[in-house]
Structure formats: C-alpha cells, structure tokens
Amino acid sequence: MGEVDTAFREKVEELTGKPTVVGSINKKKIDGKNIIDLNLLKGLSEEYYIVVPWLEYSKVNWDRIKNAGYEELTDFLWEKHDYLKYLEDKELIAKYGNKIIGEVPKGISVYFRGCNTTVTFGKNIKVLSKTRLVVTSNNEIKFGNNVTIKHVKLSFKNNTRMTVGNNAILMGFAHINTGSVLEIGDRVKIAERVRILTGINNKITIGKDSQIGSDSMLLGSQGHTIYDMDKKTFTNNMNMSCNITLKDHVWLGCNSYVYLGVTIGTGSIVGFCTMVLKDIPNNCMAFGSPARIIKKNIAWDYDNDIESYESIMNLDSEYRRMTREK
Numbered sequence: 001m002g003e004v005d006t007a008f009r010e011k012v013e014e015l016t017g018k019p020t021v022v023g024s025i026n027k028k029k030i031d032g033k034n035i036i037d038l039n040l041l042k043g044l045s046e047e048y049y050i051v052v053p054w055l056e057y058s059k060v061n062w063d064r065i066k067n068a069g070y071e072e073l074t075d076f077l078w079e080k081h082d083y084l085k086y087l088e089d090k091e092l093i094a095k096y097g098n099k100i101i102g103e104v105p106k107g108i109s110v111y112f113r114g115c116n117t118t119v120t121f122g123k124n125i126k127v128l129s130k131t132r133l134v135v136t137s138n139n140e141i142k143f144g145n146n147v148t149i150k151h152v153k154l155s156f157k158n159n160t161r162m163t164v165g166n167n168a169i170l171m172g173f174a175h176i177n178t179g180s181v182l183e184i185g186d187r188v189k190i191a192e193r194v195r196i197l198t199g200i201n202n203k204i205t206i207g208k209d210s211q212i213g214s215d216s217m218l219l220g221s222q223g224h225t226i227y228d229m230d231k232k233t234f235t236n237n238m239n240m241s242c243n244i245t246l247k248d249h250v251w252l253g254c255n256s257y258v259y260l261g262v263t264i265g266t267g268s269i270v271g272f273c274t275m276v277l278k279d280i281p282n283n284c285m286a287f288g289s290p291a292r293i294i295k296k297n298i299a300w301d302y303d304n305d306i307e308s309y310e311s312i313m314n315l316d317s318e319y320r321r322m323t324r325e326k
C-alpha cells in the first residue's frame with residue numbers, strides 16, 4: 001500500500017490533536033507505521049484522524065470512511081489528493097505550513113502535497129506553456145526575476161531545495177530526490193527535453209551563464225544497487241557523494257550526458273553526443289564517449305559575437321582564463 005509522508009502525518013497530528021492513523025483497506029491491525037484497516041475505525045472519528053495515502057484513493061474507500069462517520073477534512077483527508085483543495089483554500093495552505101511568496105505567474109499551478117514548503121516567485125516570469133508545480137514536504141523552491149519557462153516538468157521529493165537564478169530559460173525535466181538540492185544560476189539556458197536527476201542527499205549545480213543543449217542529461221545517481229554474488233558485497237554505494245557541478249559559463253552540447261560526481265570547469269565546452277565520466281578543467285573543449293580533452297585554453301561566447309581576439313576581451317575575465325590542471 002502507499003505510504004504517507006511522516007512529516008505530513010505529524011503535522012496533521014499537531015493540527016488536529018488526534019492520533020493520526022494511515023487508513024488502508026488491506027491491513028487488519030495497527031502496526032509500527034500506524035496502518036489500520038478502515039473497517040476497524042467505525043464510529044471512532046472523535047478519537048482518530050485518518051490520512052489515506054493517495055494510492056488508496058477510490059470511490060469504495062471514500063464511501064467506507066463516510067459510512068464510518070468521518071467528515072472530510074474535519075476527520076479525514078486523502079494525502080496527495082486534498083492538495084487540489086489547498087489551491088482554492090489559502091488558509092488551508094498556510095495551516096499546513098505552506099507558503100507562496102510573490103505572485104504565482106499566469107500559467108503556473110502550484111499543488112501542495114505535503115507541509116512546510118515555500119515557493120517563491122520573482123517578478124516578470126514568462127510561462128510559455130502551462131506548468132504544474134507539485135510540491136511535497138519541506139521543499140524550498142525559488143524562481144528569480146525574468147525567468148522563462150516552457151515545457152518544464154519538475155518533481156520534488158521531501159526535504160529538497162531548488163533555486164533558479166534571474167533571467168534563466170528553463171525547458172526540460174528535473175527530478176529532485178529526497179534531501180537534494182538543484183541550483184541553477186543566473187542566465188542559464190536549459191533546452192528542450194534535458195533531464196536532470198539528483199541522487200539522494202546530493203546536489204547538482206549549474207553555474208551562471210551556462211547552456212545545456214537539448215536532450216542532454218545530468219545523472220546524479222545510479223538509481224539501483226548492484227550485488228557481486230562471488231564476493232557477497234555490493235559493488236556500488238548508493239550513499240556515495242554524487243554531486244554534479246557545472247561551474248560558470250559551461251556549454252554542454254546537445255545529447256550529452258554528465259555522470260555523477262563530475263565537475264566541469266568554468267568556461268569549458270562539451271561537444272554534442274559526449275559522455276562525461278570524469279572531471280574537465282576550466283576553458284577546455286572535450287568530446288567523445290567517454291569524453292577526452294581535445295583542446296585547452298579556449299573561450300566561447302554566448303551571443304556568437306566574438307569576431308576577433310579583441311572582442312573576446314569583452315567576456316568576463318573569469319570565462320577566458322588559461323586552462324589550469326587540477
């Protein structure tokens with residue numbers, strides 16, 4: 001059966017002053033996770049508050065709870081379903097510790113599925129295609145000023161943080177896993193169908209003035225454990241540090257992949273269809289699979305207006321340094 005986010009359940013308990021049980025049609029007894037057969041709760045609405053996991057949502061369960069004498073919201077709620085109501089009920093949003101700072105841009109809908117989450121919107125955000133922002137518990141999400149959003153899908157697990165800098169252009173998909181952070185700097189451009197996946201408790205950083213070509217991927221986690229049956233041990237460690245860092249002014253060509261743990265230095269270029277498995281220092285050009293450093297001491301310009309060596313001097317000096325080996 002589905003599980004209810006602990007932080008959310010505890011918040012409900014605090015608000016209602018009643019022990020909160022997680023309702024299920026399948027379980028017969030209360031167990032360590034407070035899972036209970038809904039049939040056992042008949043007539044006990046004064047004593048218990050029920051939270052029903054989203055996965056258990058059905059007309060049959062709905063009728064069963066109603067028939068047992070429970071009133072929606074007063075005595076029970078569907079986790080991850082009642083968020084639809086939160087939208088219409090600003091007081092309820094605040095009651096669960098959720099907050100929206102700034103004006104929700106036209107074209108964005110925010111759905112609260114948990115508690116203690118803050119979503120901040122800067123000024124003049126352009127939304128070019130309708131976007132649903134579904135947030136869970138303890139998320140801190142911040143969009144800067146003049147951000148453009150198109151065909152974006154974002155998914156947040158509990159205890160996560162995402163910041164999007166000023167004048168960034170966002171397309172593509174990001175999944176921010178439990179305890180993780182995604183930082184997108186000022187003026188970053190992320191093209192169509194880019195996928196960004198953080199691991200658990202790690203961080204992906206995309207430095208300011210960087211550009212990520214379409215269909216690329218930043219893969220912050222292996223996703224599954226691998227077991228060596230000869231040695232009887234795990235060959236990978238899911239808890240290893242898997243931060244990915246694109247420093248400032250990195251150009252990642254389309255269809256390129258960056259693997260967990262990798263840092264790409266300021267001012268570097270990664271060619272199209274490249275698999276980056278190891279760090280790349282600053283101001284390098286790298287391509288191939290796996291990536292090889294092809295040239296050092298290069299600089300690139302966002303606006304194609306480098307016409308001479310003199311015009312490169314208009315670039316931020318940090319973006320045109322000689323390559324330094326680590």
Ligand SMILES: CC(C)(COP(=O)(O)OP(=O)(O)OC[C@H]1O[C@@H](n2cnc3c(N)ncnc32)[C@H](O)[C@@H]1OP(=O)(O)O)[C@@H](O)C(=O)NCCC(=O)NCCS
Nearest residue numbers: 211212213214252253254269270271272273274285287288
């Ligand atoms: C890496 C890159 C910047 C190099 O550009 P360049 O300096 O003009 O290089 P050239 O096109 O002259 O190619 C030089 C050599 O590298 C090879 N090469 C270039 N890019 C390559 C890549 N991504 N993978 C493998 N080989 C590549 C070329 O075939 C050529 O080989 P050769 O010397 O044997 O003929 C460019 O190829 C690239 O990948 N740009 C990204 C484009 C992109 O994804 N844009 C999307 C919008 S962000």
